[in-house]
Amino acid sequence: MGRPSRVRVSARALAHNLKVAQRQASDSRIMTIVKADAYGHGLEWAAGVLEESGAHAFGVACIEEGIRLREAGIRCPVFILEGFFHPDELRAVQALDLGLVLHHPEQIEAVLEEGTEAAPIPCFLKVDSGMHRLGVSPREAPLHAERLARSPGVAWYGLLSHMARADTPDDPYNAGQIDCLRRVAAMLPDGCPLSLANSAALLALPHSHMDWVRPGLMLFGASPLEGRSGAELGLEPVLHLESRVIAVRHLEPGQWLGYGTGFQAEEPVRVGVVPLGYGDGYPRHLETGTPVRVGDKPTRTLGRVCMDMTFVDLSSLPEEGEDSLVELLGPGVPAEILARGAGTIPYEILCGLRNRLRRVTQ
Numbered sequence: 001m002g003r004p005s006r007v008r009v010s011a012r013a014l015a016h017n018l019k020v021a022q023r024q025a026s027d028s029r030i031m032t033i034v035k036a037d038a039y040g041h042g043l044e045w046a047a048g049v050l051e052e053s054g055a056h057a058f059g060v061a062c063i064e065e066g067i068r069l070r071e072a073g074i075r076c077p078v079f080i081l082e083g084f085f086h087p088d089e090l091r092a093v094q095a096l097d098l099g100l101v102l103h104h105p106e107q108i109e110a111v112l113e114e115g116t117e118a119a120p121i122p123c124f125l126k127v128d129s130g131m132h133r134l135g136v137s138p139r140e141a142p143l144h145a146e147r148l149a150r151s152p153g154v155a156w157y158g159l160l161s162h163m164a165r166a167d168t169p170d171d172p173y174n175a176g177q178i179d180c181l182r183r184v185a186a187m188l189p190d191g192c193p194l195s196l197a198n199s200a201a202l203l204a205l206p207h208s209h210m211d212w213v214r215p216g217l218m219l220f221g222a223s224p225l226e227g228r229s230g231a232e233l234g235l236e237p238v239l240h241l242e243s244r245v246i247a248v249r250h251l252e253p254g255q256w257l258g259y260g261t262g263f264q265a266e267e268p269v270r271v272g273v274v275p276l277g278y279g280d281g282y283p284r285h286l287e288t289g290t291p292v293r294v295g296d297k298p299t300r301t302l303g304r305v306c307m308d309m310t311f312v313d314l315s316s317l318p319e320e321g322e323d324s325l326v327e328l329l330g331p332g333v334p335a336e337i338l339a340r341g342a343g344t345i346p347y348e349i350l351c352g353l354r355n356r357l358r359r360v361t362q
């Protein structure tokens, strides 16, 4: 019923990608990152599959996402990666047994004050090892860490930092960040658990693995590494963006298609109209020639992407027509390819898909 455009997500592929992460970082615990609605895949669904498949913890961006996980029945530790935005949130953090990644001295003081022995707050301390976004400085980190580790109101998880250039693993900047975090840990009398690696580091920088790895993108089957595809890394796309052809048009040589001057036929062209567009998160920056599959055969888009419609070339696919299945993103059209065409990264392609798309889980 209704518009045939939909997102279909595969539990099997998600569990497979988690297994790839587990195999690559077999000595580390895994905090699966499911912020931004699990990179557009559906937060509750993805977390349910990941918990069942052996994830040890979850990372989210804000308390609202943490609350959704608890309401969905997730029992693993859940960490809010930017900590709280206002001390008011601490009440819900404690009531729902959520964890915090603390990056600011005020957050640290609030937790030391509010945490109780009966319900200690799970905490990582974020250290700025070179990203210069969030985190306490490496110089100040040992003092904060010692106080947190000693506090009975804190369930101490250790030091956490984030890598700025892991997508280009050969960059020496990466080794500098790894060293920095290890040096801070070495200043603590009892040492402490460490967490640094995102997907790219998990896949390409084994020295960065430490105690907790934090994969996000790779779980969803896309490659975080420049110049390497998800398939080359053994990953499977989890999400299929699908629709059907709702009309077939015939262009004569010289005729223009759609808005503006996106495409002009040089010879007779058979066009399929697909009811999905930038209003669904399919990027308008994609130009004529973007790969797409119709009836599981490769072809290309034509002209400008509209808000609710996109055109596909059926000239070489005479057997396809109205009602043919169209794959715009998925195993046959990886997010990396769309990202390149739209001048962005696979992250933005995936988490840009809109909720107005019908969702089917399997």
Ligand SMILES: *Cc1c(COP(=O)(O)O)cnc(C)c1O
Residues within 6 Å of the ligand: 033, 035, 081, 162, 197, 198, 199, 200, 214, 215, 216, 217, 218, 224
């Ligand atoms: C988003 C995020 C991750 C996961 O990054 P990927 O590149 O998607 O693997 C890990 N850690 C932190 C702090 C993050 O914000």
